[in-house]
Amino acid sequence: MIRADGVTVRIGGRILLDRVHLSVEAGRLTALVGPNGAGKSTLLAVLAGDRRPDSGTVVLDGRPLPSWRQRELALRRAVMLQDAGLDFGFTAGEVVALGRLPHGGLRPEEDRDALAAAADMAAVRDLWTKPYPALSGGERQRVQLARALAQVWSPGLDPRLLLLDEPTSALDLRHQWATLALARDLARRGWAVLAVLHDLNLAAMADHVALLNGGVLAAAGTPAEVLTPETVGGVYGIAVERVATASGLSWLSPLPPGAAG
Amino acid sequence: MRLTTGLALLLWAAAASPAAAATVAEGAAVAPGGRILSLGAAVTEIVFALDSGDRLVGADSSSIYPPDADRLPKVGYVRALGAEGLLSLSPDLVLATEEAGPPAAIEALAAAGVPVARVGEGTSVAAALARISAVGAAIGKDVPATTLRAGIERDLATLAAAMAAAAPARPRVMFVLSAGRGGPMVAGTGTAADSMITLAGGANAIDGYAGYKPLAPEAAATAEPEVILTTTQALESLGGADALLDRPEIAATPAGRARRLLAFDAAYLLGFGPRMAQAATDLARALHPGLALPDLASAPGAP
Amino acid sequence: MSQALPAAGRAGARRILPALALVLVAMLVLSLVLGAVAVPPDRVLAALMGQGTGRDAVVVLQLRLPRAIMGGATGAALAVAGATLQGLFRNPLADPGLIGVSSGAALAAAVTIVLGGHLTALLPWLQTAWLLPVAAFAGGLVATRVVGAVATRDGVTSAPGMLLAGIAVNAIAMALVGLLVWMSDDRQLRDFTFWTLGSLAGADWPRTALALPLLLVPMLLLPRLALPLNAMMLGEREAGHLGVAVQRIKRQAVVLSALAVGAAVAATGLIGFVGLVVPHLVRLVAGPDQRLVIPGSALLGASLLMGADALARTLAAPAELPVGLLTSAIGGPFFLWLLTRRAR
Numbered sequence: 057m058i059r060a061d062g063v064t065v066r067i068g069g070r071i072l073l074d075r076v077h078l079s080v081e082a083g084r085l086t087a088l089v090g091p092n093g094a095g096k097s098t099l100l101a102v103l104a105g106d107r108r109p110d111s112g113t114v115v116l117d118g119r120p121l122p123s124w125r126q127r128e129l130a131l132r133r134a135v136m137l138q139d140a141g142l143d144f145g146f147t148a149g150e151v152v153a154l155g156r157l158p159h160g161g162l163r164p165e166e167d168r169d170a171l172a173a174a175a176d177m178a179a180v181r182d183l184w185t186k187p188y189p190a191l192s193g194g195e196r197q198r199v200q201l202a203r204a205l206a207q208v209w210s211p212g213l214d215p216r217l218l219l220l221d222e223p224t225s226a227l228d229l230r231h232q233w234a235t236l237a238l239a240r241d242l243a244r245r246g247w248a249v250l251a252v253l254h255d256l257n258l259a260a261m262a263d264h265v266a267l268l269n270g271g272v273l274a275a276a277g278t279p280a281e282v283l284t285p286e287t288v289g290g291v292y293g294i295a296v297e298r299v300a301t302a303s304g305l306s307w308l309s310p311l312p313p314g315a316a317g
Numbered sequence: 318m319r320l321t322t323g324l325a326l327l328l329w330a331a332a333a334s335p336a337a338a339a340t341v342a343e344g345a346a347v348a349p350g351g352r353i354l355s356l357g358a359a360v361t362e363i364v365f366a367l368d369s370g371d372r373l374v375g376a377d378s379s380s381i382y383p384p385d386a387d388r389l390p391k392v393g394y395v396r397a398l399g400a401e402g403l404l405s406l407s408p409d410l411v412l413a414t415e416e417a418g419p420p421a422a423i424e425a426l427a428a429a430g431v432p433v434a435r436v437g438e439g440t441s442v443a444a445a446l447a448r449i450s451a452v453g454a455a456i457g458k459d460v461p462a463t464t465l466r467a468g469i470e471r472d473l474a475t476l477a478a479a480m481a482a483a484a485p486a487r488p489r490v491m492f493v494l495s496a497g498r499g500g501p502m503v504a505g506t507g508t509a510a511d512s513m514i515t516l517a518g519g520a521n522a523i524d525g526y527a528g529y530k531p532l533a534p535e536a537a538a539t540a541e542p543e544v545i546l547t548t549t550q551a552l553e554s555l556g557g558a559d560a561l562l563d564r565p566e567i568a569a570t571p572a573g574r575a576r577r578l579l580a581f582d583a584a585y586l587l588g589f590g591p592r593m594a595q596a597a598t599d600l601a602r603a604l605h606p607g608l609a610l611p612d613l614a615s616a617p618g619a620p
Numbered sequence: 621m622s623q624a625l626p627a628a629g630r631a632g633a634r635r636i637l638p639a640l641a642l643v644l645v646a647m648l649v650l651s652l653v654l655g656a657v658a659v660p661p662d663r664v665l666a667a668l669m670g671q672g673t674g675r676d677a678v679v680v681l682q683l684r685l686p687r688a689i690m691g692g693a694t695g696a697a698l699a700v701a702g703a704t705l706q707g708l709f710r711n712p713l714a715d716p717g718l719i720g721v722s723s724g725a726a727l728a729a730a731v732t733i734v735l736g737g738h739l740t741a742l743l744p745w746l747q748t749a750w751l752l753p754v755a756a757f758a759g760g761l762v763a764t765r766v767v768g769a770v771a772t773r774d775g776v777t778s779a780p781g782m783l784l785a786g787i788a789v790n791a792i793a794m795a796l797v798g799l800l801v802w803m804s805d806d807r808q809l810r811d812f813t814f815w816t817l818g819s820l821a822g823a824d825w826p827r828t829a830l831a832l833p834l835l836l837v838p839m840l841l842l843p844r845l846a847l848p849l850n851a852m853m854l855g856e857r858e859a860g861h862l863g864v865a866v867q868r869i870k871r872q873a874v875v876l877s878a879l880a881v882g883a884a885v886a887a888t889g890l891i892g893f894v895g896l897v898v899p900h901l902v903r904l905v906a907g908p909d910q911r912l913v914i915p916g917s918a919l920l921g922a923s924l925l926m927g928a929d930a931l932a933r934t935l936a937a938p939a940e941l942p943v944g945l946l947t948s949a950i951g952g953p954f955f956l957w958l959l960t961r962r963a964r
Contacts, residue, residue, distance in 0.1 A: 158862055
């Protein structure tokens with residue numbers, strides 16, 4: 057659905073992204089992983105249209121991103137950034153409702169349905185009338201997710217593009233997995249979902265994993281191809297081993313320095 | 318709702334304000350030219366000097382002389398008047414110096430049918446005499462105004478003649494208006510103090526600038542004043558003559574070393590009102606202690 | 621479909637606009653009835669119907685009515701600009717003065733008061749009475765233009781950059797005002813001091829007619845920015861993702877607010893408190909939705925200034941108090957009261 061080709065971004069003399077290729081396909085949950093400073097958020101900003109690459113192109117639905125009108129884009133894709141601060145006492149429900157802004161309030165019925173669906177998907181019904189500034193970090197993340205979902209929700213849940221920057225960083229275990237399950241579920245329905253993730257075991261739930269390191273795409277492919285102890289250990293600079301759990305799951309686990317290895 | 322409760326309280330406070338007590342009932346039968354509202358200290362003093370103080374129904378906040386003027390209802394700072402407040406005193410005539418404003422307030426008086434006489438506000442002898450004539454004409458006291466003018470002119474002529482005859486040295490006088498944190502505010506050229514010092518046979522020690530400016534210590538030294546002149550009000554706020562004379566800018570001057578300080582009432586010295594000849598003569602006596610000056614014929618009384 | 625969601629906004633928030641409209645009507649009545657001249661309500665009504673006579677008619681139609689209108693429009697303009705800029709800067713404590721408009725106007729006013737004599741001597745056709753408001757208006761807009769230009773790079777205006785540039789421009793303007801104060805004589809100093817306290821005493825029909833369009837146009841246009849401004853409270857990037865033309869909205873909000881504040885300051889001098897706290901008061905009751913805060917601030921700002929001016933005209937009658945003193949004296953304790961009630 058959206059493709060970055062040879063995207064390079066520089067700030068001053070520093071290269072943040074170096075000729076990165078990434079394709080976020082419909083029907084697939086793509087996880088973007090990498091160490092701190094690898095360029096994950098920069099790449100997400102390029103895909104969201106916030107930042108023009110110094111060279112390279114971004115194409116959405118076959119059209120170059122800059123040719124999209126802003127409102128058109130807002131109806132096609134939603135973005136959830138890391139912790140959005142808010143100094144004004146909007147309720148959680150009001151924040152979610154802001155997601156319907158691009159629809160212009162022309163179909164109130166549909167707006168209402170969108171809010172209800174988003175509230176259920178992100179599990180924020182209980183937070184609805186609470187002031188946003190009083191919510192915990194994890195609750196805020198869920199509210200922001202609901203806002204993004206409300207923005208691109210349609211009655212048929214037609215495929216859209218969802219760009220999520222660390223949507224699970226402040227979530228508890230249950231909500232982390234619920235969020236990933238939701239993202240995967242939307243992908244099954246034909247959505248294109250990109251999630252920047254830190255937890256590699258969450259990333260393993262994705263259909264496709266892109267591993268960034270120092271602004272360069274170090275590896276891309278299925279989780280089984282990318283998330284190997286060798287690749288991960290090389291990029292993160294820490295020994296990693298794959299362990300099998302009692303229930304038969306396979307888990308990446310870092311080895312503390314000095315431990316057997 | 319909280320908001321409405323609060324604003325209801327405010328409404329109540331407004332309704333209970335002392336405004337009602339301050340308003341004046343309408344319909345009092347006053348002959349045209351009867352009730353006078355005076356805007357400007359110089360004008361107020363002239364009205365009293367023309368024996369018409371009893372016709373005043375109000376004045377601006379600077380009108381504090383004579384003492385009866387201070388008891389009049391006050392309409393506030395002469396440059397920030399409210400038209401309705403002026404109208405509430407039901408004046409038949411408003412006497413206003415040129416500075417009275419804002420223009421909208423003065424224009425509104427005319428719109429309400431109240432005649433307004435504007436009077437110049439210069440601080441020269443000629444301007445002061447013209448002011449007396451203008452006020453006299455406006456309030457129907459032309460003859461007393463002419464008499465008052467003539468007395469002042471005669472007194473000033475007497476003073477000038479005495480000074481010319483004796484031809485004393487003209488002492489260098491520095492006028493200090495006030496002394497705050499930024500150094501004493503001292504009179505340059507074109508000020509009422511400058512005019513008064515000249516009338517009294519002195520020389521303004523400061524001739525390098527116009528108006529009032531804070532004095533730098535070096536400037537004070539080069540000015541070499543022999544006499545420090547100030548107002549009693551300034552001394553009061555400073556806490557006495559020593560407080561002024563001991564300031565570093567002043568202490569090093571000839572006047573500071575000789576501790577020669579003169580103080581007069583501000584309105585008396587600088588007002589250029591009916592008492593100006595008296596004030597000039599008083600200042601001349603103080604500046605030239607050895608000189609015998611004749612008593613004044615017209616003197617309406619010093620403060 | 622799942623069960624319906626509760627309303628997201630605050631309970632009763634929508635009732636605030638009719639309630640504030642009632643307050644405004646009450647304040648209008650109050651400012652037409654109250655005054656140093658005692659005019660009984662029935663004669664006020666007669667004057668308004670065109671059946672007044674003599675002094676009643678002049679007092680009600682020429683003095684009180686234009687003042688009430690000017691006061692209402694000024695208060696509304698200041699409050700609407702404050703609400704807009706607080707939303708734009710995502711800071712509930714932003715003051716309209718932050719974009720330099722007040723200090724620019726103050727500098728121009730000081731120049732006019734202190735050096736105006738030289739100016740009119742050179743150009744005798746200048747009308748001194750109109751020079752001050754026109755200069756203050758222009759000075760406010762120039763200062764805002766400078767702030768905007770400093771904070772803009774490659775067509776992108778940075779909100780934090782505007783705040784910093786505003787602080788710098790305010791400091792420079794105040795330094796120049798200090799220089800002019802130093803140059804001023806006693807009377808000019810007094811004039812300037814009174815100007816900084818604000819007054820509606822100069823509000824007659826010609827001045828009101830001149831100021832009214834400049835006050836009303838921004839006030840009618842700014843509510844159209846309410847939704848995009850709501851989105852911008854989430855952050856500028858987030859608003860952009862929601863389809864908001866962030867740079868255009870920012871530019872419009874700043875220009876319209878500067879127009880409103882510039883016209884208000886030109887008409888009445890500096891009137892503090894209204895632009896800062898009125899939007900805050902509305903937000904305490906109605907929540908932060910700009911669709912309520914902007915019109916609510918217009919109504920409350922108009923009411924506050926009208927009421928304050930009615931008191932300014934009567935409390936010290938026949939003299940007048942500077943209205944800026946009263947807006948703070950009334951608004952401050954009221955604000956504290958609301959804060960303590962909310963804290964409980």
